[in-house]
Amino acid sequence: MYQEYEGRDLSGTVLRIVKSSIYDGNGLRTVVFMKGCPLRCKWCSTPEGINAKIETTKDGKLTYGNRMTVEEVMAEVRKDSPFYFHSGGGMTVSGGEMLFQAEFVAALVKQACKEGINTAVETSFYSSWEKIEPILACLNTAFVDLKVMDEARHRAFTGVDNEIILSNIKKAGNLDLPNFKLIIRRPLVPGVNDSEAELVALGQFLEALPAVQHLQLLPYHRYGTDTYRKLGIDYGLDNVETPSEQHMKWCQRITNNYVKTII
Amino acid sequence: MPKEYMNRIQALRDNYMSHRVEMDILDAYYVTEGFKATEGQPWQIQKATAMKNVYEKKPIFIQDNELLVGGVAFKPRAGILNPDSACSVIEKELDTIGTRKYDPFYLSEENKKLFMEEVAPYWRGKCVLDRWNAMMPDDVRTMRDGGMLYVDKKFVRGYGENTPGWRTLLKKGIGGIKKEAAQKLAQLDDADGEDALKKIIFYKSLIITAEGIIALANRQADLAEQLAEEETDENRKAELLKIAEVNRHVPENPPRNYYEALQSMLTYEFCIFMEQNASSYNLGRMDQYLIDFYNKDIQDGLMTKEEAQELLDCFWIKIAEMGLFQDGESAAFSAGYNMTVQVTAGGIDQNGRDAVNDLSYMTIQATMDTALKEPNMTVRYNMAKNPDAFLRKAAECIRMGRTMPAVYHDDAGIKMLLNKGVPLSQAWDWTPCGCVETNLEGRLKSYTDIGEVSMGGVIDMVMTNGRSRKTGELVSIQTGDPRTFATFEDFMTAVKKQIDYFVHTMATMNAYLDYLSEHYRPVAALSLTYPNCMASGKDYANGGATFNVGNGINIIGQADIINSVAAVKSLIFDDKKLTMAALCDALDHNFEGYDEVQDLCMSVPKYGNDEAYVDTFASKIYTYLVDQIEKYDSPFGHLTAGMLPVSGNVPIGQSVGALPSGRKAWLPLADGIGATGGTDVKGATALLKSVSNLPHSRFTQGTQMNLKLDPKMLKGDQGLNNMMVMLKTQCTLDIYHTQYNIIDRSVLEDAQVHPKDHRDLLVRVAGYTAFFVELGKDIQDDIIQRTEIAQFS
Numbered sequence A: 001m002y003q004e005y006e007g008r009d010l011s012g013t014v015l016r017i018v019k020s021s022i023y024d025g026n027g028l029r030t031v032v033f034m035k036g037c038p039l040r041c042k043w044c045s046t047p048e049g050i051n052a053k054i055e056t057t058k059d060g061k062l063t064y065g066n067r068m069t070v071e072e073v074m075a076e077v078r079k080d081s082p083f084y085f086h087s088g089g090g091m092t093v094s095g096g097e098m099l100f101q102a103e104f105v106a107a108l109v110k111q112a113c114k115e116g117i118n119t120a121v122e123t124s125f126y127s128s129w130e131k132i133e134p135i136l137a138c139l140n141t142a143f144v145d146l147k148v149m150d151e152a153r154h155r156a157f158t159g160v161d162n163e164i165i166l167s168n169i170k171k172a173g174n175l176d177l178p179n180f181k182l183i184i185r186r187p188l189v190p191g192v193n194d195s196e197a198e199l200v201a202l203g204q205f206l207e208a209l210p211a212v213q214h215l216q217l218l219p220y221h222r223y224g225t226d227t228y229r230k231l232g233i234d235y236g237l238d239n240v241e242t243p244s245e246q247h248m249k250w251c252q253r254i255t256n257n258y259v260k261t262i263i
Numbered sequence B: 001m002p003k004e005y006m007n008r009i010q011a012l013r014d015n016y017m018s019h020r021v022e023m024d025i026l027d028a029y030y031v032t033e034g035f036k037a038t039e040g041q042p043w044q045i046q047k048a049t050a051m052k053n054v055y056e057k058k059p060i061f062i063q064d065n066e067l068l069v070g071g072v073a074f075k076p077r078a079g080i081l082n083p084d085s086a087c088s089v090i091e092k093e094l095d096t097i098g099t100r101k102y103d104p105f106y107l108s109e110e111n112k113k114l115f116m117e118e119v120a121p122y123w124r125g126k127c128v129l130d131r132w133n134a135m136m137p138d139d140v141r142t143m144r145d146g147g148m149l150y151v152d153k154k155f156v157r158g159y160g161e162n163t164p165g166w167r168t169l170l171k172k173g174i175g176g177i178k179k180e181a182a183q184k185l186a187q188l189d190d191a192d193g194e195d196a197l198k199k200i201i202f203y204k205s206l207i208i209t210a211e212g213i214i215a216l217a218n219r220q221a222d223l224a225e226q227l228a229e230e231e232t233d234e235n236r237k238a239e240l241l242k243i244a245e246v247n248r249h250v251p252e253n254p255p256r257n258y259y260e261a262l263q264s265m266l267t268y269e270f271c272i273f274m275e276q277n278a279s280s281y282n283l284g285r286m287d288q289y290l291i292d293f294y295n296k297d298i299q300d301g302l303m304t305k306e307e308a309q310e311l312l313d314c315f316w317i318k319i320a321e322m323g324l325f326q327d328g329e330s331a332a333f334s335a336g337y338n339m340t341v342q343v344t345a346g347g348i349d350q351n352g353r354d355a356v357n358d359l360s361y362m363t364i365q366a367t368m369d370t371a372l373k374e375p376n377m378t379v380r381y382n383m384a385k386n387p388d389a390f391l392r393k394a395a396e397c398i399r400m401g402r403t404m405p406a407v408y409h410d411d412a413g414i415k416m417l418l419n420k421g422v423p424l425s426q427a428w429d430w431t432p433c434g435c436v437e438t439n440l441e442g443r444l445k446s447y448t449d450i451g452e453v454s455m456g457g458v459i460d461m462v463m464t465n466g467r468s469r470k471t472g473e474l475v476s477i478q479t480g481d482p483r484t485f486a487t488f489e490d491f492m493t494a495v496k497k498q499i500d501y502f503v504h505t506m507a508t509m510n511a512y513l514d515y516l517s518e519h520y521r522p523v524a525a526l527s528l529t530y531p532n533c534m535a536s537g538k539d540y541a542n543g544g545a546t547f548n549v550g551n552g553i554n555i556i557g558q559a560d561i562i563n564s565v566a567a568v569k570s571l572i573f574d575d576k577k578l579t580m581a582a583l584c585d586a587l588d589h590n591f592e593g594y595d596e597v598q599d600l601c602m603s604v605p606k607y608g609n610d611e612a613y614v615d616t617f618a619s620k621i622y623t624y625l626v627d628q629i630e631k632y633d634s635p636f637g638h639l640t641a642g643m644l645p646v647s648g649n650v651p652i653g654q655s656v657g658a659l660p661s662g663r664k665a666w667l668p669l670a671d672g673i674g675a676t677g678g679t680d681v682k683g684a685t686a687l688l689k690s691v692s693n694l695p696h697s698r699f700t701q702g703t704q705m706n707l708k709l710d711p712k713m714l715k716g717d718q719g720l721n722n723m724m725v726m727l728k729t730q731c732t733l734d735i736y737h738t739q740y741n742i743i744d745r746s747v748l749e750d751a752q753v754h755p756k757d758h759r760d761l762l763v764r765v766a767g768y769t770a771f772f773v774e775l776g777k778d779i780q781d782d783i784i785q786r787t788e789i790a791q792f793s
């Protein structure tokens, strides 16, 4: 037994744990993907993360999800600590929507933090502030997806309102915590959330938030389509292409007027 | 902007690529002539005279654009034969040598005739290999023929696997050393008995050999002068006259500058290679040996940095021109004509301080510039002392797809030397050797790799109760019908007994190797630069070096035994998903018709994924193994072990039946200390974590770790940082060595189909680099099939 701590034996449903990722924050990271998401983004690239329950592909070959305790996850996360040390990496909790299992994640983040492991989360912030706050208290970086500013479009493409999301980002964006960084991500889906008006609104909203480090624009891609087929779900966005580099740069120029933007 | 000196380097490189690999018989012819002329003399004198005869008569050449000159054969990229070691090899392979599967050599009809008439008759029954075949004990022969051990290679080719005394060479020159030998000789009186006589014979052999080496250098000078006379281009004429001046002076005298130091090392390297036709006469820490010459020339304005780089590049190409001839079977074990002549940069100096200097960067640059398979460029990375900029330079070279440098965790190398009995003050000066072995410049003797033990074979013998699956014959000891094992401990007892017997048989072979080497393998040319050989009056072969280390046994198939033991523990004893009888049946049928059993075998956690259940066996089995090996003594100290499979995992796998790990019969065993291809699914970090479970520093002949990365992973500055993180973490995890293949799988596949388009595609085979298209098809397949880590996640 490694050590006793609060929340050690809480269990959650983990989609998978991926090691040595270079795409989810600083350095080499271990990414813990949690199951369950209240949103239904039409472009979602991890549809197997949406359902909170453990599920199996139609052909029965693959099972998505695994019940694990906080300590079981920590045991996996700890394994790569020499790599975190040299790369400035650590643990990233992702989803699905990790806030769907907020209590579990809070215990996990807190313990990782105690063990000196750098922590990050990837989230949509679609949850009550009460659930978010304890996680932020000991977190290094939050990557928050802000999918659409326009309220109606947000509902149309993600299935939910963005009011609560905006309000949470505002609160987090005004936090003054020593080691905390807030990074906003925008998956750019052509024809959905890449108009000039939409980008200006986004920039203006973020401009006012001191804790926001920068905005990151991510190009839409179709990586998840194969999993849709395996799970027998329809893919919501058919004729959308990955945005060109040129278009990405055009978007960057617009938001850069308000908030530091990277692609 | 390509630098100007690169024009010359490119031309030399093109020239190199245009040469086909050929066999030289003349060296063997002159050796034989020398032996015939001294019939009745002590063997040491005969061999020395023979070598002198070679140095005085062998064909020499100077090629266009060359600044540094010499060669071991009549042309670049030709192999030579040491008839005193293994004359019968060519006789046996006379008609197949040009067409054999691994490392073919072209041999003209005329040379075949010369060989059969003038060389072969003299050596029949007399060369070391023939003596070994006559003496080989039955137990060794049975294990060898059953494919469990590979034991012949050191009878085919001699000493190598050392780092000659470069400092002594550069300080004294061959002439100075010869003078010392003459002084020693003058003090001896043969009336003092046999011991004095032995010394007299030894010193005489040194003098004869030294005369030969000096004569060869003067012949090169003569040729350069003659060519200068005929040369119409004034620039080239001046270069040729410079070559003449340099070769007139070195290696006879201590070099006066950087240029001469390089030529001196080169000529000596060729001479010692000719003496044994062996692999890995290592160049060691060139950045340390040459730095004073370099600094002085730069300071005095005698040379620019670019000129220094140009000379270093020329030196690299000359080293690549050496080609190792070995018999067909040995070639299968280390295919690619590899010489594994290692150069290392970095590390710490003899005061324990950061040793990185200009030449550390420039040696890496030479590998970037020349893009050839040799020399085997490596770095001693001392994380505590070496600057990040140095590691970055190494990472840049690796990223270019040069496959080099391999990176050593310096502290692990130092520990290995300590474990070989070398005090710390000298261990700090260690040099990597050959593939991944450890050595010490001018002070240490051992064969680092006398042969291979098949760990897949160990499990095979446990499961078959000692019978070869190929022939049904009894080839090992009987450790009981596995169906009768009641507990996991019973199973492990059988595994250990088989390991004991495998090691015992290797130790038996080693006794014969030491005996034959002491009697029939004097190496005067090499001994010249070992100060303690001079002081003690003893040849290197007889233990003249300061430190003598017992020979190294090489272990192949790490993942195979680890995974098999874990599978048996899990399936038969812990979870009881399978009975031993059912497993035995499945293995007997090579899993054919037993898919479910194979699936179960595959479902047990595999080495390479950072899973403690299986990784503990990496520690336990290998600690047990090295304990057993170290129990055997020799005149040069207890035996040692390494894990440097070269390409031997492919041929040795061909004798091993289906294993509990889920591996099917006759497939290659796992590569190096890595996972079985396709079974490490958690990325590079998990793989390295698993590998860190092996007791690296106890395997003092090195542990070799191959990683294949997709070039996409190393894009941009961040990519370079990722590479550096991997290398630093390697050190933190106390993993001795890693090396990287940075090549798209699709490129390798294309090279199999269109070899002509990929003639200079380099790949890392094991501890060395080879041209992909010169490898046998099965080794190519093995490289392609190793798990490629396409991204860090």
Ligand code: SF4
Residues within 6 Å of the ligand: A037, A038, A039, A040, A041, A043, A044, A045, A046, A047, A049, A050, A095, A096, A097, A124
């Ligand atoms: S929030 Fe993320 S996980 Fe949830 S549906 Fe949207 S893209 Fe998928």
